[in-house]
Amino acid sequence: MLVAGIDVGSRATKAVVLDGERNLRACSVLRTRPPFPELARQALDEALSRGGLRGISPDYVATTGFGRYNVPFRDLQVTEITSAARGASFLYPSTRYVLDIGFQSTRAMKLGEGGRVREFHTNDKCAAGAGGFIERAARYLEVGLEKVGELSLRADNPQTISSVCAVLAESEIINHVSEGKTVENILRGAHLSLATRALALLRRVGLDGETTFVGGVVYQAGMVRSLEETLKVKLNVPAQPELVGALGAALLALQRLEKQGAIPKSPVEPAT
Amino acid sequence: MATAVDNIAARYQEALLDPSLPLVQAWKERHPGARAVGVFPVYSPVEIVHAAGMLPVGLLGAGNQLEIAYADARFQSFICSIIKSTTEMALTGRLKVFDGLVFQGICDAARNLASVMARNLPGMRVEYLHLSQNQASPAAEDYLVGEYRRFQSAMEELSGRRVTEDGLRQSIAAYNRVRALVRVLNGLRARSPELVSALECYLLARLGATLPPEGSAPVLESALVAAQGRQARPKDRVRVVVQGSFCEVPPVELISALEEAGCYILDDDLLLGWRCYEADLPTEGDPLRSLARAYLNSVRFSSVRHGLDQPRATDLVAQAKQLRADAVIYLAAKFCEPALLDYALFRQALEQAGIPHLFLEFEEKMWLVDKPRNTIETFVESLLFD
Numbered sequence: 328m329l330v331a332g333i334d335v336g337s338r339a340t341k342a343v344v345l346d347g348e349r350n351l352r353a354c355s356v357l358r359t360r361p362p363f364p365e366l367a368r369q370a371l372d373e374a375l376s377r378g379g380l381r382g383i384s385p386d387y388v389a390t391t392g393f394g395r396y397n398v399p400f401r402d403l404q405v406t407e408i409t410s411a412a413r414g415a416s417f418l419y420p421s422t423r424y425v426l427d428i429g430f431q432s433t434r435a436m437k438l439g440e441g442g443r444v445r446e447f448h449t450n451d452k453c454a455a456g457a458g459g460f461i462e463r464a465a466r467y468l469e470v471g472l473e474k475v476g477e478l479s480l481r482a483d484n485p486q487t488i489s490s491v492c493a494v495l496a497e498s499e500i501i502n503h504v505s506e507g508k509t510v511e512n513i514l515r516g517a518h519l520s521l522a523t524r525a526l527a528l529l530r531r532v533g534l535d536g537e538t539t540f541v542g543g544v545v546y547q548a549g550m551v552r553s554l555e556e557t558l559k560v561k562l563n564v565p566a567q568p569e570l571v572g573a574l575g576a577a578l579l580a581l582q583r584l585e586k587q588g589a590i591p592k593s594p595v596e597p598a599t
Numbered sequence: 600m601a602t603a604v605d606n607i608a609a610r611y612q613e614a615l616l617d618p619s620l621p622l623v624q625a626w627k628e629r630h631p632g633a634r635a636v637g638v639f640p641v642y643s644p645v646e647i648v649h650a651a652g653m654l655p656v657g658l659l660g661a662g663n664q665l666e667i668a669y670a671d672a673r674f675q676s677f678i679c680s681i682i683k684s685t686t687e688m689a690l691t692g693r694l695k696v697f698d699g700l701v702f703q704g705i706c707d708a709a710r711n712l713a714s715v716m717a718r719n720l721p722g723m724r725v726e727y728l729h730l731s732q733n734q735a736s737p738a739a740e741d742y743l744v745g746e747y748r749r750f751q752s753a754m755e756e757l758s759g760r761r762v763t764e765d766g767l768r769q770s771i772a773a774y775n776r777v778r779a780l781v782r783v784l785n786g787l788r789a790r791s792p793e794l795v796s797a798l799e800c801y802l803l804a805r806l807g808a809t810l811p812p813e814g815s816a817p818v819l820e821s822a823l824v825a826a827q828g829r830q831a832r833p834k835d836r837v838r839v840v841v842q843g844s845f846c847e848v849p850p851v852e853l854i855s856a857l858e859e860a861g862c863y864i865l866d867d868d869l870l871l872g873w874r875c876y877e878a879d880l881p882t883e884g885d886p887l888r889s890l891a892r893a894y895l896n897s898v899r900f901s902s903v904r905h906g907l908d909q910p911r912a913t914d915l916v917a918q919a920k921q922l923r924a925d926a927v928i929y930l931a932a933k934f935c936e937p938a939l940l941d942y943a944l945f946r947q948a949l950e951q952a953g954i955p956h957l958f959l960e961f962e963e964k965m966w967l968v969d970k971p972r973n974t975i976e977t978f979v980e981s982l983l984f985d
Contacts (some may be wrong), residue, residue, distance in 0.1 A: 409980040444981040458781050564841065579984060 331374070331385040332576030333401070334410065335359065335394030336569075338430035338458070339543060342370040343573040344378055344385060345581060347590050348500055349417075353378025354570055362540050363397035386589070389580035391572050393431070405579055407571050408434050414575030415539040416442025419563045423536030426554070426562075427524055427572070428544040430458045433521075435528035442575075444580050448531045456524045458544040464500055464517045468510050477513055478548020482515030484508075489520070496520065518553035526557050539563035541571040607822040608802040608876035610887035616851065618661035618688055622809050623696050626654055628978040630969030634698040634758055638710060638808075639685070640846040641903050642872030643701045643728055644747055644890045646729070647904040649811070650762045650770040651754040653779050655872060662962050663850050665691075673715070679934040680963035681847040682708045689720055699724035699757050704732075705846060705903040724757045726750060729938075734906050743891035747849040751887065767886035769793065773812035775879040780805055780819040782874065787826055789865045789922050793833045797841070798854045799842075808873045834863075837979045839888050840924045840946065841867035842915055845901050847932035849961045857928065865922045868901065875899045902937040905930050911941070912948035919954050925982055928958040955982060 330349035334340065344353040356376035360366060367390065370402060375381055390401040391410035395513050398404075411427040425436040436587055450456035465475050486503045488496050488596040496517075503513045522542075529538070538560055544550050545568035555562055567572055584590050614621050623635050626648055636648045637658040646656035649757040661684035670686040676728055688694050694716075700723060702713035710727070717725040729746050731739045745961045752878055753761050781804045803822050841857070845868040857864060875898045881889045898904060900914040931938035942958060949956045957978040 336688075405980050405984075406977040408973070409984065413984075439981075443985065444977055447977060449974070492934040582984060 328584075329380065329383060329582035330383040330387045330389070330577050330584065331371055332410065332573040332578070332580060333370060333388065333390045333398060334407070334573040334576060335367055335390060335392040335398065336361055336407075336429055336431075336543075337393055338462075339569060340366050340370045340392070340394070341573040342374040343467050343570055343577045344374050344380065344414075345574075345577045346369075347581070349581065350579065351574075352373075353380055354573070356569060357533070358416065359384060359394070360377045360438050363394045364399050367394075367398040368400065374394075378515035385580075387580040387584050389576040389583070391416070391576040401513070403580065403583060405576055407446055408436060408449070410572045410579065412436050412438055412444045412447075412575065413442040413542055413565075413573035413578050414573075415541055415565075417574065417578055418571065419539050421537050422539040422563055424529060424532065424534060424538040426529060426540050426542075428458050428521070428525065428542040430462070430542070433457050433525055433528060435525065435532050437532040444445050448528050450524060450528060456511060456521070458482060458542065460496065461514075461517055461544065461547065461550070463497060464514065467497060467500060468504070468516070470510060473546075476547030476549045476551075478511045479514040479547065480552060482511040483551070484507075485496075485519055486512045486513050486516035489518045509598075515549055515553065518547070518550045519557065519594075521550065522553040522557035525554060529558065534558065534560070537563065539565070541565060541568045543569040545569075586594065605799070606921075607818060607825065608799040610625065610807050610816075612802055612851070614662055615802060615809060618684070618693055619676055620656070620693065620696050621704045623654065623656050626675075626811070626814075627696060634699060636697060636754070636757070637694060637697040638865070639700065639712070640870075640872055640900060641703070641704045641705050641736045642894070642898070643703060643877060644894075645873075645888075646767060646770040646774050646890065647747065647751050647821055648701070648754055650767040651751070652760045653698070653754065653758050654811050654863065655871065656697070657805065659805065659848055659870075660963050661688055661693075661792050662711070662848070663852075663966055664794070665693075670772055672928065677934050678687070678708055679932045683705055684963055685712065686715060687718075689716060694720065694723070699726060699754075701728060703728045703730050706820070708934075708936075710845075724753070724778065726753050730861040730904075731896065732828055732905060734904070739895055740888070740891050743894060744885075744887050747887045747890055764886055765980040768882045770812075770883045771880050771886055771889065773816075776816050777807040777812045777819065778825060778874055779879060780816060782877070783817065783821060784823050784826065785866060785874070787823070791833075792836075793799065793831040793861035793863060794829045796858055797867060798851060798858065801825070801848075801851075801854060801867075801869050804870045804874055808870055823973055835983070836861050836863045836921065837925045837982045838863045838865050839926045839928050840915070840919050840922060841869075841928045841930050841936075842969070843902075843929045843931040843938045843942070844869050844961075845871040845903065846940070847963065849930060849932075849933060849966050850968070852965060852968045853930075853965060853971060854959055856968040857930075857975055860972050860975035861983070862928070862975065863870075864928075866918065867901075869905045871899065872876070877902070902941040903932055910948070912944045915945055916948050916952045919949075920952075925955070926978070928978075929956055931958070931960055933960045935961045
């Protein structure tokens with residue numbers, strides 16, 4: 328018995344394969360590019376291949392992410408909010424809040440029992456409120472995205488970026504560069520700016536319990552530090568944060584199979 | 600496969616949503632010399648307009664069909680869409696099809712819109728109806744009868760035709776028929792939402808608010824028969840009540856998105872003023888008094904009618920329970936003060952009753968509904984994957 332969760336995100340497409348006991352059997356991450364049906368199939372095939380499961384078709388496929396409807400072989404699609412909540416709750420059963428910062432949007436969720444979403448808010452359609460903003464800043468500063476997190480950690484005088492619009496925020500970055508501010512301090516300013524917006528979202532759902540931070544931006548250590556300083560809490564940070572949505576989708580796939588009686592219900596244990 | 604009810608609703612959709620009001624234009628062309636009166640939400644006694652030989656037409660904004668070019672220059676940014684789009688329609692000549700306009704004191708913006716129209720549309724008869732605010736007062740009925748009498752005189756003056764008691768009773772009967780058909784259609788939706796969608800109900804009710812009752816009733820009857828004969832299997836969806844859209848109407852794309860995201864909308868308050876009576880109004884006795892009594896005693900709860908007897912939040916909870924709704928979606932127009940102020944009361948009551956709810960804001964000029972759709976889907980999933 329195998330199920331798959333595929334998260335077709337705006338920057339990366341992720342696939343997770345679980346067995347009937349909720350063990351992680353395989354995963355993959357590909358850069359998102361059209362056409363999505365082929366991309367999703369490729370992500371799944373790559374995961375299966377890496378897990379030594381080549382040629383095996385999962386019994387159920389659940390998709391999530393903005394491209395979730397463009398996967399013809401799916402059995403079910405769920406929003407990225409539902410899937411991130413389920414994935415985070417599985418990894419950290421006592422988490423009450425989830426912050427998911429993706430490339431295109433940021434979501435704050437309050438969870439109920441079993442990872443059920445009780446309340447949630449997403450950022451408005453504004454590029455300054457999500458991971459894409461950091462990527463654009465890095466591009467302007469001619470820094471590879473993989474180096475952004477470490478550089479940001481080295482900041483000694485973070486520069487304020489106060490604009491709520493990505494275009495204006497980039498103008499602020501240009502000003503900082505022309506004034507001779509260091510790349511480290513500008514990047515940390517960008518992280519703090521994003522953290523402030525995330526705090527506003529989290530405050531709308533409440534912020535009085537264990538909080539898990541997921542999404543590809545988690546890989547940027549400076550972002551985690553900025554968030555923890557801004558939120559004044561210690562965050563749960565998964566080892567593979569970009570896979571949490573796909574994991575949640577796979578878990579929901581299992582739940583559907585259990586509900587349909589295709590497999591017996593098994594107690595939920597955190598994945599290893 | 601498209602069924603008759605799809606065809607009926609779809610046949611009129613484009614014309615109903617066209618801010619040039621082609622259905623009203625066509626009616627006037629077919630009735631040379633006849634007059635039409637635009638009626639701003641939420642409620643007005645349209646029977647009086649009809650009895651004066653004129654066509655009362657719901658003035659329901661321009662949806663996302665009209666670029667706002669002039670109205671933005673005349674209003675502050677924090678004002679609801681329907682005020683701006685109605686003004687835009689006026690300033691671009693789209694309201695010339697009307698001979699009169701009627702407003703009531705539902706909110707500050709609507710109250711002032713009456714004056715804006717009077718100033719900007721010379722020659723247009725603009726009436727402001729003072730519906731009673733205190734429904735519980737023993738004097739309310741006599742007051743409202745007096746106000747309706749004043750309104751009747753104004754309509755007589757506009758049309759040049761005297762309103763007789765018999766004529767008004769006939770108009771009440773004609774609108775009773777339309778309201779009853781809309782009521783039965785909505786009852787069918789509440790019982791078997793797989794047979795008729797919220798969008799279809801809205802379009803058909805809007806037809807009743809646009810055509811004369813003699814013209815809309817046969818169409819509604821056909822649609823009802825078609826819906827009753829529809830073959831559809833109930834889907835695994837969340838049953839919801841939609842509240843908060845009693846004045847400005849959400850874009851049809853958003854209504855569709857609510858349904859496509861996995862909701863059966865058992866009931867809503869769209870076009871509330873045109874379907875606010877749960878039973879027929881009496882067609883005997885003093886017709887003005889019948890209209891006044893109905894407004895004071897029988898009208899459905901809303902955020903613009905302040906009953907002192909029972910909080911409207913209690914009514915919403917009772918409605919949700921009676922319809923066995925899984926949840927309530929509070930769908931309020933941006934900057935709609937009555938709806939947004941009431942949300943605090945509704946939220947508290949729903950939470951106390953253990954009824955899940957989702958709050959969403961909309962505006963007329965929403966072309967992309969991806970974000971609200973995503974939000975609704977997540978809400979639906981939170982209930983489905985319980």
